[in-house]
Amino acid sequence: MGTGSSINLDTSDDHAGGQLYVSLKMESYSPKGDLVPHVFGSAPLVGSWDPSKALPMERESSSMWQLSFVASPNHDTLDFKFLLKSKDTNELCIVEEGPNRQFMGGTLQGVTRLALFRLTTDEVLEYRVCIKADRVSPFDLAASWRAYQENLEPSTVRGIPDVSINALPEDSENGMSSSLDLDLEQYVVPTPSTPVVYAANLTENPRSLKHNKESTKGDVGVSNDLQTTIKEREVATKAHGMVESKSVGTFSPLEKENSEEGVFVDRGVGSSRLVKSASATHLPASEAKNSMPAAAGAVAAAAVADQMLGPKEDMHLAIVLVGLPARGKTFTAAKLTRYLRWLGHDTKHFNVGKYRRLKHGANQSADFFRGDNPEGMEARNEVAALAMDDMIAWMQEGGQVGIFDATNSTSQRRNMLMKMAEGKCKIIFLETICTDPQIIERNIRLKIQQSPDYAEEPDFEAGYQDFKRRLDNYEKMYEPVNEGSYIKMIDMASGQGGQIQVNNLGGYLPGRIVFFLVNTHLTPRPILLTRHGESRDNVRGRIGGDTVLSEKGEVYAKKLSNFVEKRLKNERAASIWTSTLQRTILTANQIGGFPKIQWRALDEINAGVCDGMTYEEIKKNMPDEYESRKKDKLRYRYPRGESYLDVIQRLEPVIIELERQRAPVVVVSHQAVLRALYAYFADRPLKEIPHIEMPLHTIIEIQMGVTGVQEKRYKLMD
Numbered sequence: 001m002g003t004g005s006s007i008n009l010d011t012s013d014d015h016a017g018g019q020l021y022v023s024l025k026m027e028s029y030s031p032k033g034d035l036v037p038h039v040f041g042s043a044p045l046v047g048s049w050d051p052s053k054a055l056p057m058e059r060e061s062s063s064m065w066q067l068s069f070v071a072s073p074n075h076d077t078l079d080f081k082f083l084l085k086s087k088d089t090n091e092l093c094i095v096e097e098g099p100n101r102q103f104m105g106g107t108l109q110g111v112t113r114l115a116l117f118r119l120t121t122d123e124v125l126e127y128r129v130c131i132k133a134d135r136v137s138p139f140d141l142a143a144s145w146r147a148y149q150e151n152l153e154p155s156t157v158r159g160i161p162d163v164s165i166n167a168l169p170e171d172s173e174n175g176m177s178s179s180l181d182l183d184l185e186q187y188v189v190p191t192p193s194t195p196v197v198y199a200a201n202l203t204e205n206p207r208s209l210k211h212n213k214e215s216t217k218g219d220v221g222v223s224n225d226l227q228t229t230i231k232e233r234e235v236a237t238k239a240h241g242m243v244e245s246k247s248v249g250t251f252s253p254l255e256k257e258n259s260e261e262g263v264f265v266d267r268g269v270g271s272s273r274l275v276k277s278a279s280a281t282h283l284p285a286s287e288a289k290n291s292m293p294a295a296a297g298a299v300a301a302a303a304v305a306d307q308m309l310g311p312k313e314d315m316h317l318a319i320v321l322v323g324l325p326a327r328g329k330t331f332t333a334a335k336l337t338r339y340l341r342w343l344g345h346d347t348k349h350f351n352v353g354k355y356r357r358l359k360h361g362a363n364q365s366a367d368f369f370r371g372d373n374p375e376g377m378e379a380r381n382e383v384a385a386l387a388m389d390d391m392i393a394w395m396q397e398g399g400q401v402g403i404f405d406a407t408n409s410t411s412q413r414r415n416m417l418m419k420m421a422e423g424k425c426k427i428i429f430l431e432t433i434c435t436d437p438q439i440i441e442r443n444i445r446l447k448i449q450q451s452p453d454y455a456e457e458p459d460f461e462a463g464y465q466d467f468k469r470r471l472d473n474y475e476k477m478y479e480p481v482n483e484g485s486y487i488k489m490i491d492m493a494s495g496q497g498g499q500i501q502v503n504n505l506g507g508y509l510p511g512r513i514v515f516f517l518v519n520t521h522l523t524p525r526p527i528l529l530t531r532h533g534e535s536r537d538n539v540r541g542r543i544g545g546d547t548v549l550s551e552k553g554e555v556y557a558k559k560l561s562n563f564v565e566k567r568l569k570n571e572r573a574a575s576i577w578t579s580t581l582q583r584t585i586l587t588a589n590q591i592g593g594f595p596k597i598q599w600r601a602l603d604e605i606n607a608g609v610c611d612g613m614t615y616e617e618i619k620k621n622m623p624d625e626y627e628s629r630k631k632d633k634l635r636y637r638y639p640r641g642e643s644y645l646d647v648i649q650r651l652e653p654v655i656i657e658l659e660r661q662r663a664p665v666v667v668v669s670h671q672a673v674l675r676a677l678y679a680y681f682a683d684r685p686l687k688e689i690p691h692i693e694m695p696l697h698t699i700i701e702i703q704m705g706v707t708g709v710q711e712k713r714y715k716l717m718d
């Protein structure tokens, strides 16, 4: 009778995004009339025991029938049975004999018995069935759907709760759907974010300039001021050509640029006790800064481990960029800075070009960059040393990751930097190599348009020729990295995947950095972020919960589906991501043509014991909690629930996946979650996240591409 025992899934690796892929097979079935095997069961998607909603199995080979579905690792218990019936009618339904089969906690209960169908009192049909469950990522499921779309191969995913696809309305493929006559531009509203700025402009200013700024009350950007101050520094060129920089002037006192850095409150993840949020520990700024980053969970745990186990200099990490001009160094440095800051690591981007422009002016010609121009070489080494000094000084005050952005294209320059870093921070070189002439050409053109070096050059062609000569000068001197710890990104912008080489690298943060870099690319694509339509709880002012949509919310669901249909009508592939809560699933319900994926990581902030209450009720019944949250909304963790920092941490796989996707993604989620996701793209500081405006019934379109991130907003209704 029975074949095998229960399926056991290893659920220990229960990270966000993992799904159970359950496959049911029936062997040796040859159709009796128009009866085909179906599955039905207790979950609404398989019809709540209604045979008319049973899922038909498909013929996989001549006598093998199969059906697959996806369940969350934390799925509700699913009772189900096989039945034979016609696909079109329910006139004859033969339900298998015996008790319900039960799938619980990722495991099929009991033995896998044969499926017995009693046709008449004497005639019984018996079939072997095979039930298998594997853990897969939702993206493999989406890929399976795409493979189906592109190759017309049978999808391995159908009729499932966590990934589903609605067909497009019949006429939409011709672009004739009556719902598509909306002009998307009429919904555009202003965005709060600043327009794209060349990344180097947003990097650190020289400390000496900050010092001046303080004493001269905001006289920023005056290069003469800087020049005077820089002259206070003695930069001695040694016989072997290396530059050693010594500070002899008085520099600015420890600056407290970031008000959030003064407070450290981390009550750990998974604490089972009812935590009193008012217990937030306030430490002096310097102590707090040296303790660990303002992040939760794994990030903080790794920081503690590094501090306890690693050598002292490993507490500070310098990512030193290497590469010819126009190879994406500043772009990569800025992106990495944004990611690490969002994760809670205290990170700063030092761009030597900015130091050079401030000290020597922005309009240096290509000759300044010649390898046989001793004045130029000295001047460049000097500003590099100055920036490195600043970076190390900042690390000694507690800064964690410094990103040092310059060409650093000779081993002599890199030796100088390594010497300066000795005993103070660990250096990892990050070399960007690009061999595709078309990409280099595009990058050069972008450079002439964006770089302040050419802002004063009205003649594009003259700027272009000068930059080409600058590149030649660098190419003559260029020595690829072959020393120390390094990451080489080779042709990562080519669209063919490229290559990442890693040498002598270890540790939590370097590992995360490599993982991030492997997953990022430049393929332009939009990411649409929206909250669900108004829910019944929103109307009542109740937080959390899992209610359905209000009438207004339903109207939004319809409008959103029309919008997505029109906005993505030229896309071959895209995916719709929702949380596992009803209000987002229902909001996305009507969007046709693209796979929908449910992510638990996109669920709203867990309000713990406050779930279902109004803010007024919390204020009245739990005044301490209310006040603690008001004081520090970023770190405040709801008793038995989550803090914003917890939410950010669980969203990290979502960010990585959004970076990795090459097709558009529509994310239908919740207020707190979208604040956190949006902050990553808009590069907003952690402390602002809980206060970012995230209105209902509005779509934030994030356009990712070769110039970075751009934003557009559409308000579909009030």
Ligand SMILES: Nc1ncnc2c1ncn2[C@@H]1O[C@H](COP(=O)(O)OP(=O)(O)O)[C@@H](O)[C@H]1O
Pocket (backbone or CB within 6 Å): 323, 324, 325, 326, 327, 328, 329, 330, 331, 332, 432, 433, 434, 439, 443, 446, 447, 489, 491, 492, 493, 522, 705, 706, 707
């Ligand atoms: N890994 C990469 N390889 C090649 N080009 C890239 C890469 N990453 C980004 N880019 C592109 O290079 C352009 C110029 O980059 P930029 O960072 O200013 O160059 P660099 O700092 O090396 O002079 C960017 O606008 C981006 O489109």
Ligand SMILES: O=P(O)(O)OC[C@H]1O[C@@](CO)(OP(=O)(O)O)[C@@H](O)[C@@H]1O
Pocket (backbone or CB within 6 Å): 531, 532, 535, 538, 542, 543, 544, 545, 604, 605, 607, 669, 670, 671, 672, 690
């Ligand atoms: O952090 P605050 O500002 O409380 O916002 C998060 C809250 O937003 C709400 C609505 O009040 O989200 P949503 O309706 O988008 O799921 C609550 O469920 C959630 O607790």
